[in-house]
Amino acid sequence: MDRQTELGLLGELLGLEGETSAFLAPTVTTFDVSIYEDPAHFARERRAILRAFPQIALHARELPEAGSFRVMDIAWLPVLLTRDREGEVHAMLNVCRHRGARLVDAAEGCKHSFSCPYHAWSYGSDGTLRGVPHQNLVSTSRQWACSGYR
Ligand code: FES
Numbered sequence: 001m002d003r004q005t006e007l008g009l010l011g012e013l014l015g016l017e018g019e020t021s022a023f024l025a026p027t028v029t030t031f032d033v034s035i036y037e038d039p040a041h042f043a044r045e046r047r048a049i050l051r052a053f054p055q056i057a058l059h060a061r062e063l064p065e066a067g068s069f070r071v072m073d074i075a076w077l078p079v080l081l082t083r084d085r086e087g088e089v090h091a092m093l094n095v096c097r098h099r100g101a102r103l104v105d106a107a108e109g110c111k112h113s114f115s116c117p118y119h120a121w122s123y124g125s126d127g128t129l130r131g132v133p134h135q136n137l138v139s140t141s142r143q144w145a146c147s148g149y150r
Pocket of ligand 1: 096099101116118119120
């Protein structure tokens with residue numbers, strides 16, 4: 001929200017206080033309550049609100065030291081939050097980029113690398129792919145020089 005809009009809304013709210021009113025619109029808005037149970041409406045809201053904007057996941061102190069990590073679902077997506085050796089916080093999907101396995105099961109902990117339980121691809125706490133076991137046996141038609149599982 002830009003500053004001008006913010007100031008306009010604040011002015012409007014202060015005006016309502018002066019009028020001892022709680023309504024911004026001149027009439028009361030009503031709608032069919034079935035939208036609360038409509039999966040399509042919920043999916044649209046999820047896309048338009050929860051996945052379109054940054055979400056607050058946790059307070060920085062909940063990743064207290066280098067290597068701290070936490071796992072949670074945010075907007076119905078599995079997310080891994082980490083603090084790397086330099087103290088920078090990262091948020092990425094908790095999904096291995098190889099075949100989509102869940103990378104970390106623990107809810108929280110402290111480590112600097114994560115190894116996938118399936119084929120042991122490993123990632124740094126910044127999400128960078130660090131290792132692919134038996135890479136010489138993996139198809140060379142694809143490049144693994146990726147930026148991690150973000
Ligand atoms: S699914 Fe993760 S290494 Fe294969």
